[in-house]
Amino acid sequence: VHQPMIAPSILSADFARLADEAAAVAGADWLHVDVMDAHFVPNLTIGLPVVKSLRAATDLPLDCHLMIEDPDRWAVGYAEAGAHNVTVHVEAAADPVRLAKDLRAAGAKAGLSLKPGTPLAPHLDVLKHYDTLLVMSVEPGFGGQGFMPEVLDKVREARRLVDTGHLTLLVEIDGGINADTIEQAAEAGVDCFVAGSAVYDAADPGAALERLRAQAAR
Numbered sequence: 001v002h003q004p005m006i007a008p009s010i011l012s013a014d015f016a017r018l019a020d021e022a023a024a025v026a027g028a029d030w031l032h033v034d035v036m037d038a039h040f041v042p043n044l045t046i047g048l049p050v051v052k053s054l055r056a057a058t059d060l061p062l063d064c065h066l067m068i069e070d071p072d073r074w075a076v077g078y079a080e081a082g083a084h085n086v087t088v089h090v091e092a093a094a095d096p097v098r099l100a101k102d103l104r105a106a107g108a109k110a111g112l113s114l115k116p117g118t119p120l121a122p123h124l125d126v127l128k129h130y131d132t133l134l135v136m137s138v139e140p141g142f143g144g145q146g147f148m149p150e151v152l153d154k155v156r157e158a159r160r161l162v163d164t165g166h167l168t169l170l171v172e173i174d175g176g177i178n179a180d181t182i183e184q185a186a187e188a189g190v191d192c193f194v195a196g197s198a199v200y201d202a203a204d205p206g207a208a209l210e211r212l213r214a215q216a217a218r
């Protein structure tokens with residue numbers, strides 16, 4: 001039986017109490033950290049100093065999702081800060097193959113993210129260098145948006161390529177994952193589910209993430 005991974009997104013947590021908010025989801029597989037620069041996306045969140053502090057404040061592996069321009073310049077800093085997985089956007093990276101090598105050399109897993117409108121096929125050669133494919137199921141920038149089911153074709157395509165040995169990747173989905181949408185994403189072949197508002201808007205975030213995990217079991 002395939003055990004689904006859940007990565008709560010601290011974008012929906014209380015930024016003044018990040019250590020407590022991480023502790024509230026201690027049963028999670030990864031803690032998803034959304035880094036936004038107000039250029040690649042129209043929102044501004046947190047950066048390297050907060051990730052460094054968070055690294056010391058929790059044992060959870062940090063899954064840093066960089067929604068920033070020029071990840072070629074900044075991403076390795078997150079690996080050096082102790083992120084488990086550093087995900088960059090293919091739409092923003094100038095040399096994604098080089099970047100994946102640099103991330104791995106710095107001790108992190110390398111993730112590549114595609115916005116909802118970005119197809120998979122043109123990036124297959126690049127993806128051979130990556131450990132994680134993050135399929136966005138909302139336009140990146142904000143939590144609490146509605147799930148876009150049309151991205152599930154891309155998930156199925158990625159699942160097929162992994163299952164047939166053409167790619168070695170963990171398939172992750174991000175955006176609008178909740179009790180109403182997680183089952184269709186699981187059925188399409190997702191390995192790791194990011195959930196922000198569905199976890200942190202719940203009265204008991206730890207219980208909410210376990211409910212999602214049970215729903216995603218396939």
Ligand code: DX5
Binds near residue numbers: 009010011140141142
């Ligand atoms: C959106 C971020 C997501 C966000 C998801 O750009 O990348 O990680 O936190 O939030 P929900 O789960 O509420 O859609």
Ligand code: ZN
Binds near residue numbers: 009033065194
């Ligand atoms: Zn994210």
